[in-house]
Amino acid sequence: MSAKKMGSDRDNRPQEETADIKELLKVLIQSQAKLADAQEKQAKSQENTQNQMLEQAKSQEDIQNEILEALRSIKSAGNSQ
Template identity: 70%
Template sequence: MSAKEMGTSDHHNRPHEETIEIKELLKVLLQSQAKLAEAQAQQADIQRQMLEQAKSQENIQNQMLEVLKSNSAGNKQQ
């Protein structure tokens, strides 16, 4: 007896197939979210490094400014 003869159809099997498809889609979604989280962590690390470099450069510029001020004050005394 075929499925049609028994009064059932292929539709009976579809919920199971849809469940499998949803599970696959969720798996892909979770993998994508994990990759995104990893990329965001890398971006945050790069931004932290850039901030450290900017602070270091600011310190160097402040030191240079102090040297210039010191030299300028020394030249005025002469």
């Protein structure tokens, strides 16, 4: 089938079919936009979770450092007696 013949077939599609295709494309584009929004929200949520985990790790490190300092003070006090 020649390119010209294929083109004319496309031009002869019923208007309803063309409208259906346009509607399907519209729905597809809207769905893709919703998916992109959902992915962006998920990425932000993951970033927030990672930030919370980092803060928790820093807090744990601070507590461990305080404990170590207290133990050093106790050891130092014991050695001076």
